[in-house]
Amino acid sequence: MSETLLTIENLQVRYGGIEAVKGVSFDVHEGEIVTLIGANGAGKSSTLRSIAGLEKPSGGKITFRGDNLTGRDPTSIVKKGITLVPEGRRIFADLTVLENLKVGAYLRNDDISNDIQWVYELFPRLKERSWQLGGTLSGGEQQMLAVGRALMSRPKLMMMDEPSLGLAPLIVKDIFSIIKEINRQGVTILLIEQNANMALKTADTGYVMETGRITMSGTGAELLSNEGVKAAYLGN
Amino acid sequence: MTKTKEEKRDAIIAACCIGAFYVLILILEAVVPATHILFSILKKSAVYSLAAVSMNLLNGFTGLFSLGQAGFMLLGAYTYAILNMPTELKLGTSVYKYYECAIHFDMGFLPSLLLAGVIAAVFAALIGIPVLRLKSDYLAIATLGFAEIIRAVFQWEALGPVTNGANILSGFTDLNHIYIPFTKIAIPPTFFVMLLSGICIAIVLLLINSSFGRAFKAIRDDEIAAEAMGINLFKHKEMSFIISSFFAGISGALLAMYQFTVKAATFKTAMTYEILLIVVIGGIGSISGSCIGSFLFIACNEWWLRFLDESSNNIAGLNIFRSGFRKVVFSLIIMVIVLFFRKGLMGDKELTAKNVRQFIAGKKSEKKAKGGEKA
Numbered sequence: 350m351s352e353t354l355l356t357i358e359n360l361q362v363r364y365g366g367i368e369a370v371k372g373v374s375f376d377v378h379e380g381e382i383v384t385l386i387g388a389n390g391a392g393k394s395s396t397l398r399s400i401a402g403l404e405k406p407s408g409g410k411i412t413f414r415g416d417n418l419t420g421r422d423p424t425s426i427v428k429k430g431i432t433l434v435p436e437g438r439r440i441f442a443d444l445t446v447l448e449n450l451k452v453g454a455y456l457r458n459d460d461i462s463n464d465i466q467w468v469y470e471l472f473p474r475l476k477e478r479s480w481q482l483g484g485t486l487s488g489g490e491q492q493m494l495a496v497g498r499a500l501m502s503r504p505k506l507m508m509m510d511e512p513s514l515g516l517a518p519l520i521v522k523d524i525f526s527i528i529k530e531i532n533r534q535g536v537t538i539l540l541i542e543q544n545a546n547m548a549l550k551t552a553d554t555g556y557v558m559e560t561g562r563i564t565m566s567g568t569g570a571e572l573l574s575n576e577g578v579k580a581a582y583l584g585n
Numbered sequence: 586m587t588k589t590k591e592e593k594r595d596a597i598i599a600a601c602c603i604g605a606f607y608v609l610i611l612i613l614e615a616v617v618p619a620t621h622i623l624f625s626i627l628k629k630s631a632v633y634s635l636a637a638v639s640m641n642l643l644n645g646f647t648g649l650f651s652l653g654q655a656g657f658m659l660l661g662a663y664t665y666a667i668l669n670m671p672t673e674l675k676l677g678t679s680v681y682k683y684y685e686c687a688i689h690f691d692m693g694f695l696p697s698l699l700l701a702g703v704i705a706a707v708f709a710a711l712i713g714i715p716v717l718r719l720k721s722d723y724l725a726i727a728t729l730g731f732a733e734i735i736r737a738v739f740q741w742e743a744l745g746p747v748t749n750g751a752n753i754l755s756g757f758t759d760l761n762h763i764y765i766p767f768t769k770i771a772i773p774p775t776f777f778v779m780l781l782s783g784i785c786i787a788i789v790l791l792l793i794n795s796s797f798g799r800a801f802k803a804i805r806d807d808e809i810a811a812e813a814m815g816i817n818l819f820k821h822k823e824m825s826f827i828i829s830s831f832f833a834g835i836s837g838a839l840l841a842m843y844q845f846t847v848k849a850a851t852f853k854t855a856m857t858y859e860i861l862l863i864v865v866i867g868g869i870g871s872i873s874g875s876c877i878g879s880f881l882f883i884a885c886n887e888w889w890l891r892f893l894d895e896s897s898n899n900i901a902g903l904n905i906f907r908s909g910f911r912k913v914v915f916s917l918i919i920m921v922i923v924l925f926f927r928k929g930l931m932g933d934k935e936l937t938a939k940n941v942r943q944f945i946a947g948k949k950s951e952k953k954a955k956g957g958e959k960a
Contacts, residue, residue: 401813427815439810441803443870443933452803455796456815483806502815 354379354506354537355400355431360409362395369395371561372409377506377539377554382532384548384569385541386582387558393541394436396558397508400539401433402426413506428456430505437514438495442484446475449483449494453501461501468497471527489520496527506537513544525551545582549573557582595938602938603783607776614773624775626888628760630880631775632839635782637863637875638789639832644861645870645933646793647825648805649717650725652857656732657830659852660708661701661837663739663748666847669697669757680756684745694758698781698838705834706827708735713826717819729854739849748849755846778839785832790872792828801825866922868929873936878929890915 355377362370370392377383385393398404400411402423411418418426432453441449450468454461469476472493478486483494492512499507512528513521525547532538542548549555549569557565557578565572572578610627617623636654643649667688675686692700716727738744740751748754760774792798800821803811812818841847859882867878892898893911922930934940 403809403812422817423812424815424817427813432815433813435810435813439807439813441806441810443806444799444802448799448802451796452799452811452816453814455800455803498814 351379351381353377354414355539356410356412357396357400358410358412360396360399360411361407362392362399362404363407364395368407369561370399370406373558373561373563374409375556375563375566377537379505379537380532380535381553382528382538382540382551383554383556384552385539385556385558386543386545386548386572386578387541388543388582390560391558392561393558394510397433397510397539397541400426401431401508403433424456427502427504430503432499432502432504432507434495434499434507434509434512436510438488438491440483440486440491440494440498442482444483445480446483446486446494447479449498450475450501453498454503456502464501464503468500471500471530472497488516489523492516492520492524493527496524496531500531500536504536506539507531508539508541510541511543512540513542513547521547545578546573549578591939598938607780607783610776610779611773614775619774622888626880626884627775628778628843629887630883631779631782632836632843633860633863633879633883634876635785635832635836635839636860637867637879638786638872639829639836640860641864641867641869641872641875642789642793642801642832643825643829644864645868646798646805647801647822649822649825650721651728651826651829652725652854652861653712653728653732653830654833654860655852655854655856656728656735657705657709657833658837658840658856659732659735659739659849660705661834662841662847662852663754663837663849664704664834665694665697665701665838666754666757666841667747668692668700669694670754671756674756680752680754681746681749682752684749686749687746694763694842697757698835701838702831702834705837706831709827709830710823713823717822717826729857732852732857733854736849736852751848751850753846753848758842759845760842778843782836782839785835786872786876789828789832793872797821797824862919864929866919866926866929868926868931868933870933871929871931871935874929874931874934877931877936881930885915885918886911 353376357376358374360370360373361368373392373396385396387393395404399406400418402418402421405420409419413429413431416429418429441452444452447465450465451461454464474490475493475497478490483491486494496509496512509528512524516524521544528538528540529551540548540552549572552569555567555569555572556563557572565575565578567575573583614624636658640651640654643651668691670680670691672689672691674680675688675691712731716724716731719727739748742750744750760778763772763774763777764770765772793801800811800816803814803816804818804821808818863878863882864875866882867874867876890911893906893914894908896904896907898906
């Protein structure tokens with residue numbers, strides 16, 4: 350087994366009186382694609398947001414490569430090598446594609462031209478559109494831009510919040526094959542999805558979340574063939 | 586990213602246009618009598634350009650809807666006036682009639698000007714800590730309140746020994762008495778004020794095109810995504826607020842120089858709204874739009890529409906021309922502009938050689954009347 354990159358222990362997130370995440374624990378190993386699947390309101394996004402520092406967890410511990418990241422601010426978490434591709438893409442609509450990518454590298458002081466080339470190789474469509482405003486891209490291109498922008502910070506771990514949201518099945522397939530490619534090039538990926546079929550086919554390890562708890566775990570293939578998962582998330 | 590030949594050429598064209606513009610101002614000042622209304626319009630619009638650009642930095646580029654501009658301009662104007670006024674004047678009875686001035690020193694106009702910006706920036710830093718946690722309308726109300734409080738405080742009697750209470754401050758260096766250092770050669774006033782505000786606007790322009798500027802625009806477009814990219818929201822908002830207020834302070838000081846006197850009562854909310862109007866008409870998120878907007882606004886308001894106010898223009902019993910009619914027409918013009926240019930005259934584009942060329946190529950039929958005025 351490869352080295353553990355990220356460890357989540359008994360993570361709790363609370364919004365006022367509502368406990369969205371009720372003590373979640375899991376590991377992400379280096380070089381893996383890990384997915385959290387579950388219905389709306391299962392606490393997937395809250396888990397991701399608290400790892401990224403956008404939400405303060407009310408309890409538990411987040412460890413990344415031996416450093417305790419619990420309750421740290423997003424800036425230092427991005428510096429450590431974790432980026433989040435937020436839900437709904439959220440690209441900067443009035444900045445050009447190139448500027449969007451440059452903002453992704455905001456915390457870096459070194460030369461970023463190689464990484465811009467790298468992102469353009471992964472997504473040739475972005476290169477064609479590099480002077481276009483982000484808001485004028487199609488949904489699929491915006492998702493590519495969101496992924497490219499996240500890669501510009503040279504993350505060890507890239508977290509993705511529902512990359513398939515609102516995209517046509519064919520585009521979803523493209524996105525997932527690029528996720529695999531990025532993973533092959535050494536970026537560990539933590540992915541949350543409602544599109545359980547696609548996510549589990551891609552992932553090495555999967556966790557099923559229900560109402561703030563992890564109820565099942567296993568390799569992607571194991572979960573795909575699990576009767577409970579089939580009935581609840583795969584619709585057959 | 587290396588600069589292409591075309592970009593270099595465009596930069597040279599822009600520099601030449603700006604240079605030519607300043608030379609034109611110098612020639613105009615040498616040829617046309619100094620009392621001509623053109624100069625007072627140009628001077629005032631240079632001051633308002635800087636105020637509008639500083640507001641645009643906040644509202645258009647960082648997405649913070651702030652209405653505290655008049656307050657920061659007031660801080661700048663007072664700081665400049667108080668620091669620059671000669672000591673003997675402060676101790677005499679012609680300006681400080683009812684109070685004994687507590688400030689027993691003076692300094693040159695440049696350090697006073699700089700400190701005017703610094704004081705406004707310091708206040709912005711203090712105000713920003715609580716206020717920048719608010720969003721949109723709430724931020725606007727809070728900053729508006731701040732500007733009103735500042736105005737009231739400066740008129741407060743207890744501060745009279747410093748601010749001269751509600752009375753006028755005068756006697757400081759105005760635009761007509763600027764000399765080249767160590768000589769007795771006067772700098773033409775319109776050229777001077779345009780140069781100074783041009784330099785400040787150029788600094789803002791450089792800032793906007795730097796990586797900080799990109800971070801500001803990212804915050805404007807999507808706060809959550811910007812935060813996820815590791816941009817510290819509060820730090821950057823505070824920075825933008827401080828820089829904007831610094832230049833608002835300088836524009837306040839320039840306004841003081843332009844109008845010879847300073848009085849807190851003139852820095853009303855209406856002034857902020859005028860500047861906001863300029864920003865909106867010029868285009869939110871366009872620096873050149875703010876400059877063009879402020880010239881058009883000031884020229885229309887104070888010059889081109891003057892004839893509407895004169896009852897001597899009335900023909901045959903039609904009594905539509907009377908004082909105040911100008912304002913009616915002016916409001917109509919603004920409504921028409923807003924209707925036909927939804928995003929302001931310039932939108933979020935800048936007046937650059939490249940854009941002008943594209944514009945001409947796009948509309949070859951009407952390819953006159955578009956110069957390269959940029960400052």
